[in-house]
Amino acid sequence: MKKTHVSMMAAILLLSITAMGCSQRPSGGSNTSADTxxxxxxxxxxxxxxxxxxxxxxxxxxxxxxxxxxxxxxxxxxxxxxxxxxxxxxxxxxxxxxxxxxxxxxxxxxxxxxxxxxxxxxxxxxxxxxxxxxxxxxxxxxxxxxxxxxxxxxxxxxxxxxxxxxDGISYNADILQKYNIQIPKTFEELLVAAEKIKKESNGEITPFFMSGIDNGMIGGFLDLYASSMYISPKQNDAQSLLEGKFDWNKWTPLAQKLLDLKTKGYVNVDVLTAKRSDLPQRFAQGKVAFVTGAPTFSDEVHKISPNLKIGIMPLTSMVDGDEPTFTGxxxxxxxxxxxxxxxxxxxxxxxxxxxxxxxxxxxxxxxxxxxxxxxxxxxxxxxYYDEFSNIRVFPYFDRVYLPNGMWDVMCKTGTALLAGSVTPAQFSEKMKQEFERLRNK
Structure with missing residues (x-):
């Protein structure tokens, strides 16, 4: 029994020393291990x-x-x-x-x-x-x-x-050159370019790529163009948004423009099931012309097609008389x-x-x-950053004008819009309800 007691004490002492050593290491978990x-x-x-x-x-x-x-x-x-x-x-x-x-x-x-x-x-x-x-x-x-x-x-x-x-619009520079398209400055010019690409490529090229699985791409389109519609014009809704007095019926036209991209065939037909990880392959194959946001996918594209040229342009204006902008x-x-x-x-x-x-x-x-x-x-x-160094930069719309939690609302409801589950008017009503709920939370 005495030998057993001594052995147990030795084991406890050894465990204590080991624990002391472990306590000097960084916390564990995914991507947190230290390399000595x-x-x-x-x-x-x-x-x-x-x-x-x-x-x-x-x-x-x-x-x-x-x-x-x-x-x-x-x-x-x-x-x-x-x-x-x-x-x-x-x-x-x-x-x-x-x-x-x-x-x-x-x-x-x-x-x-x-x-x-x-x-x-x-x-x-x-x-x-x-x-x-x-x-x-x-x-x-x-x-x-x-x-x-x-x-x-x-x-x-x-x-x-x-x-x-x-963040503006990333684009396939080779496609724009092939179809002799100048950098669009207005949203209407962007739609004209999309129609030209769709028609002259016989539908082989999708003007825009979005993902309903990774619905941040859909939310990103809405977030960037919300600034273009409601913040950057001289007559804007910035103050009414900050004061919680924004007329959410004004959201309906923006929702409609997103839906129009789908109904006109300007967005990939598998938008609801496509993944963001599908983008580099399609872009590298010359099947996508425009992507809303920064070209964070460029390295993956160049692994497949090293010589493909990717460009960045400012976000087109959405309101007559306004100028292009960046969101950042x-x-x-x-x-x-x-x-x-x-x-x-x-x-x-x-x-x-x-x-x-x-x-x-x-x-x-x-x-x-x-x-x-x-x-x-x-x-x-x-x-590109040098060329557009004088373009106005507005902060992300949701970070300034929406309460915490609204980003998720935009992403999910925007996806539901493209799925046909809600109408643009219902989208606006959802934004109003959630804005008021989360703002007063």
Whole structure:
């Protein structure tokens, strides 16, 4: 019995030691394991250089960056930072689709990462959790289009915008050239181009691609063109939306325009069953001309058809007398948790990412315009961003004018519209009901 007792005590001691070791590792879960190998940009932990002993300060960074090449660039920049700051270890987490839910839980517990991506909600959602970065050396270099997005009325700078979103319409430049189509500036011109492509290709080319399975593509069309209809014109509904006095009958024409794309044969016939993952293959085969939003699918297209030319154009105007626009704001950002234990080090890391050479690296990887001025970047879409640098940029419609939860309403009801389950007028009534319910929630 004595031997048994001693053996049990030894086992308990061994388990305790093992548990202590495990407690030093990052939390588990999908895409959260740390790699202890000293190779740069491996795993989610960017390994710190040896400091010759002593405890290191660990900074946890959460990002919405999903593409592996972009994640690797972030880790590479962090490795350079740690070479200069060997007492600091930077650990990345890329939760993917669960990012928003995880951050909401962390906000409720007031236990946020040291540095995190505000993914379009720097002021509205995360403002009270973020440190003011207005004294950072890069703050005065914010682009004119991004400064009002992350800087509040009191001058507080909420985040460094690594990449600025500029969503318009992505297009197959080879198709437009083949059918001698100039870049449309109005929605009517866009429809004329769609008819020409459909007719002259004998239906082989679908003017627009959308997915009812990944219905964010349908919601995205509505969100972008809602700005074009209700916000960008000189006579607009911005104030009535903010005050909750918008006449939702005005939504019916926008819903009708979406439905018209389907009834006229301008959208893929399998819109309700197609997946977003079907897009690169069809685009590469020259079967799709236009996609609402940014060309985030370009790398997948070029794996299939390396020489195909993809272009970006502003969103066409929807109201007579108005001009084309981009919809945008934050895409990838870095903000510092104001109550973090290592706030000074967090700001130091953000300042390092803001260095021109690092902003250039990230811009060339994401193929998006950086949020700071005078950053050199050279990729396939640079010429388009330069060409349209003077086009007005409006924030995403739902982020400013709709209560939380309305994005899902737009996506699902828009899909139901294309399925024939609701009419444009019923869509408007649904928007009104949900707007009032969620606004007063």
């Amino acid at each position: 190998k000293p190779a740069p940009a491996a795993g989610n932990t960017a390994p710190a250089a040896s400091s010759g002993g002593g405890d290191k300060i660990k900074l946890t960074v959460y990002s919405t960056t999903s593409a592996t090449p972009n994640q690797d660039v972030m880790k590479s920049i962090a490795n350079d930072f740690m070479k200069e700051n060997p007492n600091i270890q930077v650990e990345f987490q890329f939760p993917g689709s669960e990012y928003e839910n995880i951050l909401k839980v962390k906000m409720a517990a007031n236990d946020l990462p040291d540095v995190f991506d505000t993914h379009g909600w720097a002021i509205i959602r995360y403002g009270k959790y973020l440190a003011d970065l207005k004294d950072s050396p890069w703050a005065s270099q914010q682009t004119d289009t991004i400064k009002p997005v992350v800087t509040d009325k009191d001058g507080k700078v909420h985040a460094l915008v690594l990449s600025e979103a500029k 704001g934050e895409r990838y950002t870095m903000g510092a948790w104001k109550d973090g234990k290592h706030l000074a080090e967090s700001k130091k890391l953000i300042d390092f990412f803001a260095k021109p050479e690092n902003m250039t690296k990230f811009a060339n990887s994401t193929k998006l315009p950086p949020g700071l001025k005078n950053i050199k970047s050279e990729h396939e879409f640079s010429k």
